[in-house]
Structure formats: C-alpha cells, structure tokens
Amino acid sequence: MKFSCEKYSLQNACTIAARAAAAKSPIPALEGLLIKAGADVSVTGFDLKKGIKTNIGADVAQLGSIVVNARLFGEIIRKLPDGIVTITTDNLTVNVRCGKSDFNIMGISAEDYPELPEVDHEDDIVLQEKNLRSMIGQTLFAVSDNEARPIYTGALFDAESESITMVAVDGYRLARRTEKLAEKHEQPCRFIVPGSALGDVERICEDVDDPVRIAVGSKHISFFIRETVLVTRRIEGEFLNYKKSIPDSFRHELKISRAEFMSVIDRVSLIINEKNSSPVRLIIDDGVIRCTCATPIGKAEDVCLCKGSGEGLEIGFNDRYLMDALKNAAKDELLFCLNTASAPSILKAADGSDGFTYMILPVRLRANG
Numbered sequence: 001m002k003f004s005c006e007k008y009s010l011q012n013a014c015t016i017a018a019r020a021a022a023a024k025s026p027i028p029a030l031e032g033l034l035i036k037a038g039a040d041v042s043v044t045g046f047d048l049k050k051g052i053k054t055n056i057g058a059d060v061a062q063l064g065s066i067v068v069n070a071r072l073f074g075e076i077i078r079k080l081p082d083g084i085v086t087i088t089t090d091n092l093t094v095n096v097r098c099g100k101s102d103f104n105i106m107g108i109s110a111e112d113y114p115e116l117p118e119v120d121h122e123d124d125i126v127l128q129e130k131n132l133r134s135m136i137g138q139t140l141f142a143v144s145d146n147e148a149r150p151i152y153t154g155a156l157f158d159a160e161s162e163s164i165t166m167v168a169v170d171g172y173r174l175a176r177r178t179e180k181l182a183e184k185h186e187q188p189c190r191f192i193v194p195g196s197a198l199g200d201v202e203r204i205c206e207d208v209d210d211p212v213r214i215a216v217g218s219k220h221i222s223f224f225i226r227e228t229v230l231v232t233r234r235i236e237g238e239f240l241n242y243k244k245s246i247p248d249s250f251r252h253e254l255k256i257s258r259a260e261f262m263s264v265i266d267r268v269s270l271i272i273n274e275k276n277s278s279p280v281r282l283i284i285d286d287g288v289i290r291c292t293c294a295t296p297i298g299k300a301e302d303v304c305l306c307k308g309s310g311e312g313l314e315i316g317f318n319d320r321y322l323m324d325a326l327k328n329a330a331k332d333e334l335l336f337c338l339n340t341a342s343a344p345s346i347l348k349a350a351d352g353s354d355g356f357t358y359m360i361l362p363v364r365l366r367a368n369g
Contacts, residue, residue: 001037003086004058013043018074020044035068092109119217125164127211129209131180143155144170173321192237250346252311252313257333269320271297281293282315284309287307287308314365317362318363326347331349
C-alpha cells in the first residue's frame with residue numbers, strides 16, 4: 001500500500017475514527033485503525049459496539065490495507081509538520097513520511113480486523129446536519145449513565161411524517177427536542193441510540209445545511225454524515241411514554257430571562273459541593289423568584305425577576321439539573337411552568353415555539369431549610 005495526502009485530512013480522519021477504537025481490548029486489532037487504500041483512503045475504528053469509517057481524498061499509488069495502533073499513529077500524524085504525508089507499507093511495517101520526518105512502526109494484518117456490521121435498511125430518515133447536531137446538544141445531558149436501566153442510557157428518536165423528536169430521560173429530568181425532517185417520512189419510526197454514540201455523532205456534525213441520512217435497521221443504526229458513517233447497535237426495550245409524562249397545564253407560568261436566572265442559580269450554588277449537598281430553594285411571589293441555599297458551609301440568597309406570580313410557591317431543585325437545562329436552552333426568554341412543590345416543572349421557549357422542552361422533578365424540601 002502506498003498513498004499521499006494532506007496531513008490535516010489524515011489527522012482529522014484519524015481523530016474521528018479513533019473515537020470508536022477500543023482503549024483496551026484482548027483483541028489488539030480493536031485498539032487500532034484500519035487504513036485501506038482503494039479509489040480513495042478510508043480510516044475505520046471499531047470496538048464491536050460502535051464503528052466509525054471516514055473517507056479522505058488521496059493520491060493512491062498502490063492499493064492495500066493495514067491496521068495501526070490508534071493512539072500511536074494518531075500522535076505521529078498530529079505532530080508531523082504541515083504538508084503532504086506519504087504512507088507506505090512493506091509487509092507489516094508502516095512507513096510515515098512528511099518533510100524531513102520519517103517513522104517506521106509495526107502494523108497488524110487487516111485480515112485480523114472485524115467487518116463493520118451491515119445495516120438491513122428497514123427505514124431511512126433525512127434531516128439537516130446542523131439540526132441533528134443541535135438536537136443532540138440540547139438533549140444528551142439528560143441521558144442516564146445508570147447501567148441498571150440500560151434503556152435510558154440512550155435517547156429515543158421518534159420520527160413522524162414531517163418531524164422527528166429526540167427524548168432523553170434519567171429518572172430526574174427529561175429533555176425533548178423536535179425538528180423538521182429534510183424529506184417527508186412515510187411511516188412512523190421509533191428507535192433508541194446509545195448516548196455514547198450520539199456524543200460522537202455530535203462531534204462529527206458541523207453547523208452546515210448538508211443532509212444527514214439515518215439508516216434504521218433491526219439491530220443497528222447508521223448515521224451517514226458527509227464522508228463519514230457511524231454504525232451503532234440499537235438499544236431494545238420499552239422507553240418512557242414521554243407524551244403522557246409531560247404535563248400540559250400549569251397553575252403558574254413565569255417568564256424569565258435565561259441569563260439572569262442562570263447567574264442567580266450559579267451564585268447561590270457556590271456553597272454546594274460533593275460533601276455538602278443541598279437543593280436550591282425557590283420562593284416564587286409576584287414578579288420575583290427568591291433563591292436560597294443552606295449547607296454546613298453557609299447560606300446564600302439571591303433574587304431573579306420574572307413576569308408572573310407563583311403565589312408564594314416554595315419549591316426545591318437540584319442545582320446541577322436546573323443549570324443543565326438552562327445552559328442547553330436555546331432561547332433568551334423562557335417560560336418556567338409550575339404546579340405544586342412536588343409536581344414536575346417545565347422550562348420551554350417563551351415565544352411559543354415547541355422545539356425544546358425540559359422537565360425537571362423537584363426535590364423534597366425540609367421544613368427548616
């Protein structure tokens with residue numbers, strides 16, 4: 001095998017594909033990247049659960065393939081001078097040359113590298129790349145990391161004829177985001193994608209209008225993003241009925257400035273740490289939200305102005321869950337919708353757009369808090 005290409009292109013491809021390479025594996029090839037030179041050059045990472053394959057343009061002088069250690073090869077390419085990189089193999093020896101830099105490292109036979117799973121295309125969904133990136137960015141934080149309930153370690157995609165909704169839930173909060181599809185979809189389609197794979201999809205996606213195709217199979221999902229394809233297993237199981245879980249009527253609807261509310265919550269939570277945990281207490285009156293927090297470290301108080309009244313409602317929240325929702329909301333003005341001190345509360349856009357909704361469960365407050 002022999003090919004030449006721009007250093008930046010190869011570095012970028014290695015960075016993308018290495019996200020799917022195994023950090024440690026009893027199969028050495030899985031810790032590597034499969035580099036294959038054909039009509040163009042492809043770089044593949046695969047840990048048996050998730051695979052990423054990306055193509056780059058190159059001047060291919062000799063066809064072939066080799067597996068190289070992902071960490072070592074990636075570091076070599078990253079630290080090469082800018083310019084044209086030439087990769088040559090002689091049996092299992094890989095030569096990397098760029099300018100005056102020259103490396104020879106040992107590779108692994110490509111025959112030892114497993115094939116990426118084929119996705120039996122039961123359905124195809126198309127949406128804009130920037131929209132998929134935004135959807136993931138606004139919901140991924142609510143994906144559970146509790147392996148005892150594996151169904152919630154992924155996010156639900158619920159596609160209808162003209163829109164697709166992404167939902168993540170971890171038992172304490174729920175994030176929902178809806179976007180229009182780039183192409184009309186005939187049949188309703190629901191599938192659950194592991195959160196770890198979605199994090200990689202978000203990193204691969206850019207803020208562009210290019211279409212992303214999601215191929216839905218019976219066991220795997222493929223994301224086709226420009227020159228890159230990511231394949232991941234589906235998570236099977238019964239996901240929360242989010243449509244019935246999100247309340248649709250409220251006693252109190254407060255219009256708040258996202259930036260001001262974030263600043264207030266950030267300040268009062270300064271006295272919270274891992275050893276001294278306590279909820280942020282909100283006392284909501286006419287036009288004002290009084291925020292307090294008390295821990296063994298001390299007590300903090302601050303005020304956020306709002307439009308509307310909570311009629312003295314006193315409610316508590318985990319500060320991190322509240323901040324996560326505020327950080328990921330895309331609008332400057334939000335509606336903070338509440339019923340009682342024990343009922344789920346909602347944050348959504350104040351302008352009436354229904355693109356995103358965050359549901360947060362309150363924390364039980366002590367009487368002397």
